[in-house]
Amino acid sequence: MGFTTLLVASLAVSSSAVPLLNPIQAIQAAGPAAGQVITKCSSPGMIALAYDDGPYQYTQKLADILSNGGAKGTFFVTGTLYGCIYNQKTAVQNAYKAGHQIASHTWTHPHIGSLSASALTTEMTKLETALVNIIGVKPTYMRPPYLETSGSVLSTMKTLGYRVITDDVDAEDWNGKTPAQSEAKFQAAGASGNGHIPLMHETYQGTVETLTPWLINWAKTNNLKLVTVAECLGDAGGAYTNGTGNSQTAC
Numbered sequence: 001m002g003f004t005t006l007l008v009a010s011l012a013v014s015s016s017a018v019p020l021l022n023p024i025q026a027i028q029a030a031g032p033a034a035g036q037v038i039t040k041c042s043s044p045g046m047i048a049l050a051y052d053d054g055p056y057q058y059t060q061k062l063a064d065i066l067s068n069g070g071a072k073g074t075f076f077v078t079g080t081l082y083g084c085i086y087n088q089k090t091a092v093q094n095a096y097k098a099g100h101q102i103a104s105h106t107w108t109h110p111h112i113g114s115l116s117a118s119a120l121t122t123e124m125t126k127l128e129t130a131l132v133n134i135i136g137v138k139p140t141y142m143r144p145p146y147l148e149t150s151g152s153v154l155s156t157m158k159t160l161g162y163r164v165i166t167d168d169v170d171a172e173d174w175n176g177k178t179p180a181q182s183e184a185k186f187q188a189a190g191a192s193g194n195g196h197i198p199l200m201h202e203t204y205q206g207t208v209e210t211l212t213p214w215l216i217n218w219a220k221t222n223n224l225k226l227v228t229v230a231e232c233l234g235d236a237g238g239a240y241t242n243g244t245g246n247s248q249t250a251c
């Protein structure tokens, strides 16, 4: 076998091997595994601003503040916690269309660590149906209310195909911290290491109007890209999947 034959043979082998993914690559291509707790981004140089408990009266304003700051955020929404999700249908649609990620925070925001798998499944599927009705797709990411991952939570999320997100920096807006106190927590956490996925709530005016602009500026000062949770996990195209809607327009 001459040199040319060898070269052609090795080229043929390498080119035919390119499209084939080994099992680890196939899992990575599919995004993070369902049913496992994820606390932060998979790479440095980014931050995934993430907000729970909406939609509410500030949803549109928050989406606009993020968009105007060149940021993408993630909204972990419920069906009924701060009023019916259909009441904020347009704001949710606008946030989705602007490229912010819409993810699940259950239908009624219960303590899911003590729910049966069946009751938890209903909590998830009711929100899925509403989101298919509102934005046309269902999410593959969720954050447990109260960050509860005990009981049947993880096994049920694995069954339903949900990536479970908690946090690595708690802004503690839910705990009465002022925006300045929350800012100090980010400064203490620092900008190095794999990107933060903070716990914040879009239901507080200070979080939307003061903390978020400060965080956008802080991220830019520290050369952090402001991305969705899915993107910060290398799964930019995997935030949603197809689902089945219905004719419901109210909770």
Ligand SMILES: [Zn+2]
Pocket (backbone or CB within 6 Å): 052, 053, 105, 109, 144, 145, 146
């Ligand atoms: Zn919550």
